[in-house]
Amino acid sequence: MPDSVHDDYIKDGPAIYRESFAIIQAEADLTRFPEHVVPAVVRMIHACGMTDLAADVGFSPGVATAARSALDAGAPILCDSQMVAHGITRARLPADNPVVCTLRDERVPALAERIGNTRSAAAMELWRDQLDGAVVAIGNAPTALFRLLEMLEAGAPRPAAVLGIPVGFVGAIESKEALAARAPEIEYLTVFGRRGGSAMAAAAVNALATDRW
């Protein structure tokens, strides 16, 4: 090895978090967010490294309170991908809440064929019995968010909050605008545009689950 790795980096986990959150609060414009929404925005920025993300965050004013109340009451967290599910810090959940991802359920491939949609969308069908009052975290597939909105429109039980943050180039923008258009009937948090992803969705859940940053 040519040079020595500098040994002066911060090695204390809590100090790293404090310094990170201080940088985010100094750089990001958080003034338009209600007090209870701020931690979710900060943690989503922390998950992606981009302080300008704040400008693209969309929300209904009651989303944080609705999500937190639901989690306190034991609501399940319904995730569209394994990455979202595995990004949720179980120790932060207030009621040992179930974290559910139905994507790999053995019924999904046949369901996808039957409804003519992706497996991510078909997996939503298996949420139906748990949707009422749940916290939904979509961080991957725009088709999952579209399908959920179709199900709600057709009378499926209403979740307490939808954290709808799919990412990408096909349908992401449109699905998130469709979600926001459903307010105030649905409490929601989103990131408009192409950006999003599993890490942001999990970060939002982790922020809304507790008063601790």
Next chain:
Amino acid sequence: MPDSVHDDYIKDGPAIYRESFAIIQAEADLTRFPEHVVPAVVRMIHACGMTDLAADVGFSPGVATAARSALDAGAPILCDSQMVAHGITRARLPADNPVVCTLRDERVPALAERIGNTRSAAAMELWRDQLDGAVVAIGNAPTALFRLLEMLEAGAPRPAAVLGIPVGFVGAIESKEALAARAPEIEYLTVFGRRGGSAMAAAAVNALATDRW
């Protein structure tokens, strides 16, 4: 619900991928990348929704070939977080490769205390027996990448390739520059700057694991 959700979105998974990759190829400047590195760049862009990411990608020219050869030979994939591990598509791996994340090993908290570093860094110590010829995928913690570089400098077995893509505000920039400074001794792929994350690291593995996009 006020309006109907538009039902004209693309619901065919393979068509969504094709359209996404076509948009990325049209918008991103991929001209400076070797042929075998291009799929990794495209899939990292796909994972974050930002075509300008290409400008920040750093690599050693042999990284794709080194990673692919190692995977073909059955090398393990060592991941710094559960999110990275769960973002890797097992069906794309050429040799049923082990996907390893030691972060939740019961020895990690005591190790972290002993070395005075984060649990992410301490988890690297438990990679030691599997490092030789492995593919490393770091998508979360700068301290993990710093610690790995320290271990390599101190004579730890050399991995075949390091996909070092931690994210954030404290140490991310510096750890990735330290990685790049170790070329050509280490084959590497990174994203310079604050951006990075588990989804990008997993996407890079998925791209390098197969000739299929």
